[in-house]
Amino acid sequence: MSLRKSHELHERRFSRNLGVGLTLAAFIVIIFGLTIVKVSGTNFNMAPQEVQN
Amino acid sequence: MSDASINASQVTAPAHADEASFGDYFALLKPRVMSLVVFTALVGLLAAPVSVHPFVGFCAILFIAIGGGASGALNMWWDADIDRVMKRTKGRPIPAGKVQEGEALSLGLALSGLSVIMLGLATNWFAGAFLAFTIFFYVVVYTMWLKRSTPQNIVIGGAAGAFPPVIGWVAATGTMSIEPWLMFALTFMWTPPHFWALALFMRSDYDDAGVPMLTVTHGRRATRWHILVYTALLATLAVGTAFSGIGGPIYLTVAVVMNALFLRGAWQISRRTEEDSEADNFKVERSFFKLSLLYLFLHFGAILVEALLKPYGLGGWS
Known part of the structure; x- marks a missing residue:
C-alpha cells in the first residue's frame, strides 16, 4: 500500500500541519544551537569521571 | 457517491467552515x-x-x-x-x-x-x-x-x-539591581492611564461585560482625574530615571518632551466633560491612547540607545 492522500482532511488541514511541522523543526534547530553554544562556552566543564575516561 | 456520503458532507460542511487554522x-x-x-x-x-x-x-x-x-x-x-x-x-x-x-x-x-x-x-x-x-x-x-x-x-x-x-x-x-525595577516601574505606572483612556472611549464594552473598570465603579469624571494623577506620578518617575544607570542625555531629552506631551493630554482629558467628548467622538482620549503607545516605545527605545552607545563611550552620563 503506497503512502498517499486518502482523505480531504489532509488537504483541509495542510496549512495547520505545515505550521506545526515548521514550529517543531524550528524548536529542534534552537535546541541544537543552544547545545552548541553551551558546549562551546568557556564555563562548560565535563563531569570528572568523563574527563578521567 | 452514495446518499450516505452526500448527507455526511452536508452535515459536516458548516463545521469545516469554523475549523481553526494555525493562525x-x-x-x-x-x-x-x-x-x-x-x-x-x-x-x-x-x-x-x-x-x-x-x-x-x-x-x-x-x-x-x-x-x-x-x-x-x-x-x-x-x-x-x-x-x-x-x-x-x-x-x-x-x-x-x-x-x-x-x-x-x-x-x-x-x-x-x-x-x-x-x-x-x-x-x-x-x-x-x-x-x-x-x-x-x-x-x-x-x-x-x-x-x-x-x-x-x-x-x-x-x-x-x-x-x-x-x-x-x-x-x-x-x-x-535597581535599574530593571525602574523599567518595571515605568511600565507599571504607564499601564493605568493607558487603559483608562481606552475605557473612556470604549465606553459600553466594560459595562456590558460587568468588568469593574474605574469608569464603571467610580464614574467617568473620577477616571479622568485618576488619569491626570497617575500621569503626573509617571512623569516624575520617567524623568527621574534619566539620572540612573540606564539613563543619559538622550533618554532625558525624550523623557522631557514625551512627558510634557503626555501631561498636556492628561490635563485636557481631566478638563473635558462627557458632552465635549461625545461632540468630537472622544478625539482627545483617542489621541492620548495613541500617544501612550508611542510614549512607552520611545522611553524604552531611548534606554536601548543609551545602552548600545555605552561601548563607544557615548551612552549614559559618563
Missing part, C-alpha cells in the same frame, strides 16, 4: 501584547551591564515571548465568557468559535511549562522562576482574581505586563 492558535498568544513583551524584555537584556551570547539572548527573548503568549492563551480561556460580550474581543478565536476553550487551556499550560524550562536551561533558573511567577501573576492574580473583583484591576494587574524587562535583565545577569 487562530497563534492569535491565542496575543501577538500584539507579545510584541510589547519582546521589545521591553530585549531592552532589559541589552541594558544589563554584561555581554550575552547573541544566540542565547535570542532564545531568552523568544522564551519570554512564548511565556507571555502562554499567559495570553490562559487569559482567553478564563475570559471566554466576557470576550463574547465585548465588541473589542468578540473576534478572538474562542468567541468566534474557531478554537475550543479546552484547547486554549491546553496550549497555555503546555507553552507555560515549555517556556519556563527552556528559559531556565538557556539562561539561569532565577530567570525561569521569574517567568513562572509572571505567568502566575497575570493568569491567577490578575485574570482570575482582580479583573472582576476590583476597580484597581488595571493598576495591580499592570505589574504582570511590567515584569518582562526585569526577566530580560535577570536572564543576562542572574542577579537583581
Whole structure:
C-alpha cells in the first residue's frame, strides 16, 4: 500500500500541519544551537569521571 | 457517491467552515501584547551591564515571548465568557468559535511549562522562576482574581505586563539591581492611564461585560482625574530615571518632551466633560491612547540607545 492522500482532511488541514511541522523543526534547530553554544562556552566543564575516561 | 456520503458532507460542511487554522492558535498568544513583551524584555537584556551570547539572548527573548503568549492563551480561556460580550474581543478565536476553550487551556499550560524550562536551561533558573511567577501573576492574580473583583484591576494587574524587562535583565545577569525595577516601574505606572483612556472611549464594552473598570465603579469624571494623577506620578518617575544607570542625555531629552506631551493630554482629558467628548467622538482620549503607545516605545527605545552607545563611550552620563 503506497503512502498517499486518502482523505480531504489532509488537504483541509495542510496549512495547520505545515505550521506545526515548521514550529517543531524550528524548536529542534534552537535546541541544537543552544547545545552548541553551551558546549562551546568557556564555563562548560565535563563531569570528572568523563574527563578521567 | 452514495446518499450516505452526500448527507455526511452536508452535515459536516458548516463545521469545516469554523475549523481553526494555525493562525487562530497563534492569535491565542496575543501577538500584539507579545510584541510589547519582546521589545521591553530585549531592552532589559541589552541594558544589563554584561555581554550575552547573541544566540542565547535570542532564545531568552523568544522564551519570554512564548511565556507571555502562554499567559495570553490562559487569559482567553478564563475570559471566554466576557470576550463574547465585548465588541473589542468578540473576534478572538474562542468567541468566534474557531478554537475550543479546552484547547486554549491546553496550549497555555503546555507553552507555560515549555517556556519556563527552556528559559531556565538557556539562561539561569532565577530567570525561569521569574517567568513562572509572571505567568502566575497575570493568569491567577490578575485574570482570575482582580479583573472582576476590583476597580484597581488595571493598576495591580499592570505589574504582570511590567515584569518582562526585569526577566530580560535577570536572564543576562542572574542577579537583581535597581535599574530593571525602574523599567518595571515605568511600565507599571504607564499601564493605568493607558487603559483608562481606552475605557473612556470604549465606553459600553466594560459595562456590558460587568468588568469593574474605574469608569464603571467610580464614574467617568473620577477616571479622568485618576488619569491626570497617575500621569503626573509617571512623569516624575520617567524623568527621574534619566539620572540612573540606564539613563543619559538622550533618554532625558525624550523623557522631557514625551512627558510634557503626555501631561498636556492628561490635563485636557481631566478638563473635558462627557458632552465635549461625545461632540468630537472622544478625539482627545483617542489621541492620548495613541500617544501612550508611542510614549512607552520611545522611553524604552531611548534606554536601548543609551545602552548600545555605552561601548563607544557615548551612552549614559559618563
